[in-house]
Amino acid sequence: MSKTKDRSENMSFTCSYDYKMVKNITSLAGQWPYQKQRTKLLCLSLVTLSTCSIMAPQIARFVICSGDLNCILQTLAAYLLTIVTLIKLYTCYFNRYKMKILVDQLFIEWDKLKTPEEYEIMKTYAETGKRYTLRYSLCIFISAYIFCSLSLIPYIMDIILPLNNSRPILTVTPSYYFIDEREYFFYIYSHAIVAWEITVSGIVAHDCFLLTYIEHICSIFTIIGFRFEQLMYKHTDTGKILPSYSSDIYRKQIAFTVDMHQKVLKFAHLLEDVFSLSLAMQIALNTISISITLLQITQDTSDTLIVIRYIVYIAVLLLHLFCLSFEGQKLIDHSLRTRDKIYNSLWYKTSPKSQKMLLFVMQKTFQPISLSACKIYIFSMENFTTIMQTSMSYFTVLASME
Numbered sequence: 001m002s003k004t005k006d007r008s009e010n011m012s013f014t015c016s017y018d019y020k021m022v023k024n025i026t027s028l029a030g031q032w033p034y035q036k037q038r039t040k041l042l043c044l045s046l047v048t049l050s051t052c053s054i055m056a057p058q059i060a061r062f063v064i065c066s067g068d069l070n071c072i073l074q075t076l077a078a079y080l081l082t083i084v085t086l087i088k089l090y091t092c093y094f095n096r097y098k099m100k101i102l103v104d105q106l107f108i109e110w111d112k113l114k115t116p117e118e119y120e121i122m123k124t125y126a127e128t129g130k131r132y133t134l135r136y137s138l139c140i141f142i143s144a145y146i147f148c149s150l151s152l153i154p155y156i157m158d159i160i161l162p163l164n165n166s167r168p169i170l171t172v173t174p175s176y177y178f179i180d181e182r183e184y185f186f187y188i189y190s191h192a193i194v195a196w197e198i199t200v201s202g203i204v205a206h207d208c209f210l211l212t213y214i215e216h217i218c219s220i221f222t223i224i225g226f227r228f229e230q231l232m233y234k235h236t237d238t239g240k241i242l243p244s245y246s247s248d249i250y251r252k253q254i255a256f257t258v259d260m261h262q263k264v265l266k267f268a269h270l271l272e273d274v275f276s277l278s279l280a281m282q283i284a285l286n287t288i289s290i291s292i293t294l295l296q297i298t299q300d301t302s303d304t305l306i307v308i309r310y311i312v313y314i315a316v317l318l319l320h321l322f323c324l325s326f327e328g329q330k331l332i333d334h335s336l337r338t339r340d341k342i343y344n345s346l347w348y349k350t351s352p353k354s355q356k357m358l359l360f361v362m363q364k365t366f367q368p369i370s371l372s373a374c375k376i377y378i379f380s381m382e383n384f385t386t387i388m389q390t391s392m393s394y395f396t397v398l399a400s401m402e
Helices: 002-028 037-065 069-094 096-111 116-160 185-229 247-299 304-343 352-365 381-401
Strands: 233-235 241-243
Touching (some): 002 037, 002 116, 002 185, 069 096, 069 185, 096 247, 116 185, 116 304, 185 247, 247 304, 247 352, 247 381
Antiparallel strands (some): 233 241
């Protein structure tokens, strides 16, 4: 009972340091590890049912396509997005015990901070993660709303600038509802916009959790580098930092910092273990989606609204890949920066035994920590351009087949 109480107190402490936003976002989709089981299953079921309610009309559309390749490709891009949503959603759910470990480790690190400078470092990265979470969430939700709302423009234009014949119906996504789409348009539209916004919450929960924890890992690497830089210094009661040549002091500092470095490596590997397979499937499906959507843009140039909607869709996919690549690059840079911090410290004033410990850490940093998709694809800014080139290549192949 006391452990549960302590855990709750620690959780409140952590959430007060800018993690409350990611807690709230993940709770909406039933992804927060310490959410009540009944609430978690309710939220998870709601997102799942919303996603399946979108997929059912899309599958029906595949049936009525009757082998028409153009019709299939039009439906496939949006269908792949719903598949990605389910992948993201159940990646977190099936790895909920590992995610609990990640959350526990997060607030444990706050308790290990020694100086005001270290507190400010972690606070800065926590605030950065909060800003990224807020901006990313707003971009995704607003883009989903714009994507759906474009379907209303033909109706608005019929009121403002009526024609002899009504303008063609523009459904939110290519789908088939087994009813008259014009007569029941607003029912279909209402279902689509509500279902898509709920579905998008599953995407946002997965991504915001991942981005926040990468920022946290980067903060720990920064604190480790700061401790190595301050290796031969001590903090006085007046707040000043003075040189210290006590072998006991720097031996303890090195041992504690080396242990912290080992733990952050395990933390990073655990994070990758949770999301690696999910990210691999997402990369493959998003690359295909971008290629198919580019093909649709070249084929439907006569309808401006459809082209705009395709552009919004591609922009969201690229934003998703860019955010993951940017954070992946940041993780690589921070892990490599540790050896520079060690080199710039007063390592030459330590004992030979302590120097060997520092050398061991430097050897570890030659292999950078990265976010990967099944060890095949490394998320970095360089590979982000590779994904775009691959998508263009697939688009060229598809265009040549038409």
